[in-house]
Amino acid sequence: MRTTPNISNELEPIKKVLRDQFLPAITGQSFIPDKLQSIIALPTSLGGLGINNPCLMSNLEYNNSLYATNHLVESIVRQKLKYCNDPDSEKLEMRNIRGWC
Numbered sequence: 001m002r003t004t005p006n007i008s009n010e011l012e013p014i015k016k017v018l019r020d021q022f023l024p025a026i027t028g029q030s031f032i033p034d035k036l037q038s039i040i041a042l043p044t045s046l047g048g049l050g051i052n053n054p055c056l057m058s059n060l061e062y063n064n065s066l067y068a069t070n071h072l073v074e075s076i077v078r079q080k081l082k083y084c085n086d087p088d089s090e091k092l093e094m095r096n097i098r099g100w101c
Contacts, residue, residue, distance in 0.1 A: 002065040004058075011054040018051065 023032045023040060026049075032040075042048025 002061045005062050007058050008055045011058055015053055015055050018053075023051070 019032055019037065023037065024030055027036070027040075029036075037053070039047065040049045041052045043050050
């Protein structure tokens, strides 16, 4: 979910299995009302089980991942590299311009 954008529709079968089979199996109820599903989705520290609806969470998780790794991606893209010959092994290596060559 964190690496692929706009996959809510593809996660519908998982949501259906969670709601129709998994949650009833662990709660002992044949039907899970929306209110109970909301309580189950709460973190354990708040009395839930932390089992979220994947369709609701996928875009949020993807955006969180983009935000959390944006500085790393920008650093990698901006990094200037050049090729240097290593005289010991005589193979071409790519090294960071800041101090290896």
